[in-house]
Amino acid sequence: MTRCRLCGSAALESVVDLGATPPCESFLAAGQLDEPEPAYPLHLRVCTDCWLAQIPPLITPEDTFKEYAYFSSFSTSWVEHARTFVDDAVERVGLGPDAFVVEVASNDGYLLKHVVDRGIRCLGIEPSVNVGAAARDAGVPTLTEFLSPETGAAVRAEHGPADLVVANNVYAHIPDVVGFTQGLRALVADDGHVSIEVQHLLTLIEDNQYDTIYHEHFQYYTVASAIRALASGGLALVDVELLPTHGGSIRLLARPAEVAGEPSQRVADVLAREKAAGLQELSGYTEFSARVAKVRRDLLRFLIGAAERGETVVGYGAPGKGNTLLNHCGIRPDLLAYTVDRNPYKHGRFTPGTRIPILAPERIAADKPDYVLVLPWNLRTELVEQLSFVHEWGGRLVFPIPELSIVEDAS
Known part of the structure; x- marks a missing residue:
């Protein structure tokens, strides 16, 4: 990206570089798991003339x-x-x-x-x-x-x-x-x-x-x-x-x-x-990149610790934003066994890049995991109530953003 898409200025400064990830809604069918998967740079910059923050248009809306x-x-x-x-x-x-x-x-x-x-x-x-x-x-x-x-x-x-x-x-x-x-x-x-x-x-x-x-x-x-x-x-x-x-x-x-x-x-x-x-x-904008790195470190520290203790962690939700988080943190099924989603369109598919299985929500109650990592953190109020049953077997909800937080009890 060399020019601002709004004002045409060349005065673009880096805000955060998240590496390269696949498009966040390109969920994989089982038959695609042995095929190559394209990934594109994900680098946020801001125009210091009109202050529009933007990423390069590497994919099209089509x-x-x-x-x-x-x-x-x-x-x-x-x-x-x-x-x-x-x-x-x-x-x-x-x-x-x-x-x-x-x-x-x-x-x-x-x-x-x-x-x-x-x-x-x-x-x-x-x-x-x-x-x-x-x-x-x-x-x-x-x-x-x-x-x-x-x-x-x-x-x-x-x-x-x-x-x-x-x-x-x-x-x-x-x-x-x-x-x-x-x-x-x-x-x-x-x-x-x-x-x-x-x-x-x-x-x-x-x-x-x-x-x-x-x-x-x-x-x-x-x-x-x-x-x-x-x-x-x-x-x-x-x-x-x-x-x-x-x-x-x-x-x-x-x-x-x-x-x-x-x-x-x-x-x-x-x-x-x-x-x-x-x-x-x-x-x-200058401190944002360092705070993003801390979110990543804290989440990985938690997941690795849970794995070493033999505790099970599964996900709730398969939103687009979750795929940015999973890919940036390098989370794979060894740290997050699967995630679930209410949308049946996603069932049986896999998250882009990280290839974590997406299952029906009923799987959580059947498996009774120790932790449920909530990927659509923006729906926290709704989901703390909706997932209150997790606490029946001593399970806990985990929210990764704005900072790592573990909900010990739904009440």
Whole structure:
């Protein structure tokens, strides 16, 4: 990478180098275990002109999203988050019976099904064939396509402008951030709203959330860099909310620049917090690599100690972020016998790179391991309750991030 993908600057500085890993959602079938597996460098840099953190676009969205292993509806808390968002958006944006809502990267319809239930016209734009089909089966109108300025214009011409465009957890997933933003502007009505949720670089840095760095995430936003990105497509930020989702996210509410007006006080407050954390100067990034190394050492020390004591450790979840962690730490089945996942699509497959078997969740209760390493640590509250049965035989839950923590009892 020699140029910033947002502003074109050559002033890119290293934040953390995680080596080379396979794409995090490229789960292996049993028949692929004797085949070569490509791995790509995973090196986060920050542009010191516009402060967009980014990795090189070594894979394309087409490589990842034509057939995708992630189905949003398998997370109970995420579905509830979507329902609450729709309820609030109806009031905040004033969505009446004649409104039109478009969600970009709509996955399996986890959010738009709440819009459908309200009788509001909507459309999902989802590039993954398999999850888009699941959305249509659930009664959510879905177009199988990537968003571009041309796609946005075509949808607008066929369906009319959208009163609300939603783009949750996709703004990091596209290397052409300018073209994607122009696509959002093409979709939204001239007096409409765009709501974007994306992980906040501030919490990623502060809480050692380095496993959320993977090849699908091409860039990592502060509010300051998001303002620059939105402006590239003719949108202006009017409000921001700090959310606990994915370990700490920002919800950006934007409007066409011509009607946006002055941003809220919350925008100024978050910008001030980012500046205080040093994220608009290089000093805010310099210690991150050393803290990432400590997470790795602590987790390996725990796993090796458990193995030497003859204790069993299995995993819970097979999220994309878990594969960054497993590969960076060099964890293999001798240290983590298997992991389980609620998504049956992953059962019988193996984690990329580390080749750890993925089984059904019922296997944990059958085997009664000493420890369960929780890979989707961002769902801690939900999973501590959901996995409370592990304590019945004296088992314990382990969370690797932001620092190694062992839950002795669920109560």
